[in-house]
Amino acid sequence: xxxxxxxxxxxxxxxxxxxxxxxxxxxxxxxxxxxxxxxxxxxxxxxxxxxxxxxxxxxxxxxxxxxxxxxxxxxxxxxxxxxxxxxxxxxxxxxxxxxxxxxxxxxxxxxxxxxxxxxxxxxxxxxxxxxxxxxxxxxxxxxxxxxxxxxxxxxxxxxxxxxxxxxxxxxxxxxxxxxxxxxxxxxxxxxxxxxxxxxxxxxxxxxxxxxxxxxxxxxxxxxxxxxxxxxxxxxxxxxxxxxxxxxxxxxxxxxxxxxxxxxxxxxxxxxxxxxxxxxxxxxxxxxxxxxxx
Amino acid sequence: xxxxxxxxxxxxxxxxxxxxxxxxxxxxxxxxxxxxxxxxxxxxxxxxxxxxxxxxxxxxxxxxxxxxxxxxxxxxxxxxxxxxxxxxxxxxxxxxxxxxxxxxxxxxxxxxxxxxxxxxxxxxxxxxxxxxxxxxxxxxxxxxxxxxxxxxxxxxxxxxxxxxxxxxxxxxxxxxxxxxxxxxxxxxxxxxxxxxxxxxxxxxxxxxxxxxxxxxxxxxxxxxxxxxxxxxxxxxxxxxxxxxxxxxxxxxxxxxxxxxxxxxxxxxxxxxxxxxxxxxxxxxxxxxxxxxxxxxxxxxxxxxxxxxxxxxxxxxxxxxxxxxxxxxxxxxxxxxxxxxxxxxxxxxxxxxxxxxxxxxxxxxxxxxxxxxxxx
Numbered sequence: 001x002x003x004x005x006x007x008x009x010x011x012x013x014x015x016x017x018x019x020x021x022x023x024x025x026x027x028x029x030x031x032x033x034x035x036x037x038x039x040x041x042x043x044x045x046x047x048x049x050x051x052x053x054x055x056x057x058x059x060x061x062x063x064x065x066x067x068x069x070x071x072x073x074x075x076x077x078x079x080x081x082x083x084x085x086x087x088x089x090x091x092x093x094x095x096x097x098x099x100x101x102x103x104x105x106x107x108x109x110x111x112x113x114x115x116x117x118x119x120x121x122x123x124x125x126x127x128x129x130x131x132x133x134x135x136x137x138x139x140x141x142x143x144x145x146x147x148x149x150x151x152x153x154x155x156x157x158x159x160x161x162x163x164x165x166x167x168x169x170x171x172x173x174x175x176x177x178x179x180x181x182x183x184x185x186x187x188x189x190x191x192x193x194x195x196x197x198x199x200x201x202x203x204x205x206x207x208x209x210x211x212x213x214x215x216x217x218x219x220x221x222x223x224x225x226x227x228x229x230x231x232x233x234x235x236x237x238x239x240x241x242x243x244x245x246x247x248x249x250x251x252x253x254x255x256x257x258x259x260x261x262x263x264x265x266x267x268x269x270x271x272x273x274x275x276x277x278x279x280x281x282x283x284x285x286x287x288x289x290x291x292x293x
Numbered sequence: 294x295x296x297x298x299x300x301x302x303x304x305x306x307x308x309x310x311x312x313x314x315x316x317x318x319x320x321x322x323x324x325x326x327x328x329x330x331x332x333x334x335x336x337x338x339x340x341x342x343x344x345x346x347x348x349x350x351x352x353x354x355x356x357x358x359x360x361x362x363x364x365x366x367x368x369x370x371x372x373x374x375x376x377x378x379x380x381x382x383x384x385x386x387x388x389x390x391x392x393x394x395x396x397x398x399x400x401x402x403x404x405x406x407x408x409x410x411x412x413x414x415x416x417x418x419x420x421x422x423x424x425x426x427x428x429x430x431x432x433x434x435x436x437x438x439x440x441x442x443x444x445x446x447x448x449x450x451x452x453x454x455x456x457x458x459x460x461x462x463x464x465x466x467x468x469x470x471x472x473x474x475x476x477x478x479x480x481x482x483x484x485x486x487x488x489x490x491x492x493x494x495x496x497x498x499x500x501x502x503x504x505x506x507x508x509x510x511x512x513x514x515x516x517x518x519x520x521x522x523x524x525x526x527x528x529x530x531x532x533x534x535x536x537x538x539x540x541x542x543x544x545x546x547x548x549x550x551x552x553x554x555x556x557x558x559x560x561x562x563x564x565x566x567x568x569x570x571x572x573x574x575x576x577x578x579x580x581x582x583x584x585x586x587x588x589x590x591x592x593x594x595x596x597x598x599x600x601x602x603x604x605x606x607x608x609x610x611x612x613x614x615x616x617x618x619x620x621x622x623x624x625x626x627x628x629x630x631x632x633x634x635x636x637x638x639x640x641x642x643x644x645x646x647x648x649x650x651x652x653x654x655x656x657x658x659x660x661x662x663x664x665x666x667x668x
Contacts, residue, residue, distance in 0.1 A: 191384035194349055199451065200372045200401030209397070213388045
């Protein structure tokens with residue numbers, strides 16, 4: 001062995017091509033193992049252990065926490081969560097697709113418009129959610145405007161409703177829908193639309209038979225990117241929904257916090273993860289169907 | 294309309310994009326059933342011309358007219374023109390199988406469901422793709438040549454009056470391209486369908502077309518049969534773009550000959566002089582340019598030139614072996630270089646007598662040249 005350590009290191013990798021990929025993978029794998037896989041395993045363990053008296057867990061094995069989740073009280077929370085996540089995804093799709101479509105066809109304005117879409121990320125999610133409160137509360141901007149115009153005489157109850165939570169979730173996650181749909185529309189070969197037009201397709205038919213099917217991977221990716229975080233949301237329902245619109249995220253937060261029932265919180269987390277997995281599998285099927293196309 | 298009326302007619306059609314004129318007052322007519330090519334370098338306006346004909350672009354509103362079958366169609370959408378189109382990128386729908394791609398137009402035209410499979414099968418047969426093998430494949434499972442055939446079948450299945458082809462063979466390798474050229478020509482003849490073909494490949498245009506419109510800088514530089522264009526190129530651009538051309542120039546210094554065969558004597562800046570046939574573009578003491586194809590030139594030893602031929606002295610710079618022909622590159626006085634094409638009669642048995650460095654006379658008969666018009 002001769003030369004500087006740097007040269008010796010390079011010589012080592014030149015002799016073993018496979019070592020290079022391992023060297024690149026190791027830091028990330030270590031990070032994920034330490035901060036994702038290990039905590040997840042710990043959480044899975046907690047979910048089948050007994051509840052500790054002052055929080056934490058006590059030794060033993062039990063499935064009671066999973067059984068408890070089947071209580072109608074909690075199933076109602078789960079149903080509301082699912083409903084809100086689905087509604088959020090659907091609304092984001094309805095609002096986001098046209099936006100993505102226009103941006104993809106906007107020529108030289110494209111980058112400016114994309115910048116505007118991601119601009120909200122420059123401020124904290126918490127600040128943006130408080131801004132929603134300012135808009136929606138009894139003395140807020142919307143009520144003031146409605147009464148100022150004489151459309152209403154008393155402030156409407158906008159805040160602390162499922163509608164407020166839905167509005168907050170849609171606002172927060174809309175860019176995650178717009179960006180992947182934009183990416184798939186931007187890749188669309190415009191010759192395909194010309195070809196369809198020569199073959200007799202009017203604009204609605206061109207959209208339905210060419211543009212839409214070819215942008216489905218973007219729709220699937222966007223829906224997933226909205227649905228999964230919406231399912232686990234706790235900040236938005238906490239601030240905009242109050243106690244009446246508790247979602248599973250709030251339930252988990254509660255169990256680990258004030259309720260000091262870590263095993264139940266862990267069990268709810270895993271139930272939530274189960275739903276996410278089902279959504280993920282559905283997405284993979286759509287994607288594979290597209291890949292076969 | 295009578296059968297002899299042009300199926301396509303452009304009357305002073307222009308198209309501007311911002312400040313750029315992509316097509317500038319272009320006029321031409323396409324005859325029914327002919328194979329018509331728009332030939333030119335990239336950016337000459339040929340693709341825009343095709344897109345104006347297809348209906349993807351609307352002509353500038355300055356009185357120019359695009360007519361199909363005698364009717365002005367300036368504002369008609371592509372699906373109202375009875376045209377088919379084959380794209381350079383093939384533009385097959387990647388999410389649909391071959392048969393669904395071909396059926397697309399039939400479905401859009403509300404052809405009865407029961408008729409569709411039969412017509413798809415016939416269209417695939419026309420482009421020699423076995424339906425049993427290919428019908429259910431997706432475009433990404435096909436080779437470039439097969440995709441091109443599917444694109445063709447998809448256009449032909451609607452039985453359009455005019456088929457537009459935008460550099461359809463550009464992405465294929467040479468051998469496949471030659472094969473497809475023949476097939477396209479055969480389809481054009483057998484279907485009696487008018488083909489309008491855009492290409493930048495002059496050999497392809499010469500080989501396939503009944504007539505060619507050579508485009509340059511947003512205008513039609515010359516329109517004619519392949520022989521017209523090759524043998525009588527009107528401008529320096531056409532002479533240089535189609536085939537190879539040796540250019541000579543000289544000042545007209547009076548007529549000679551007389552009678553039926555009037556000729557002009559041109560004196561080159563180098564002092565050499567030569568005869569050219571009469572041409573309306575020539576007038577006394579003006580500079581005149583002529584083009585002479587390499588195969589119209591001949592080589593002689595100094596002193597052996599037949600008396601009636603034009604001859605310029607030069608030195609052989611290179612002898613290039615091209616198979617069917619031999620090109621001899623000759624330097625003339627005044628830094629000019631010309632190429633002389635001679636038939637290869639077998640270099641092993643009857644080698645050319647010329648070697649690098651030989652002094653030679655480059656000669657041609659006065660009628661074997663083309664007087665060029667100023668552009």
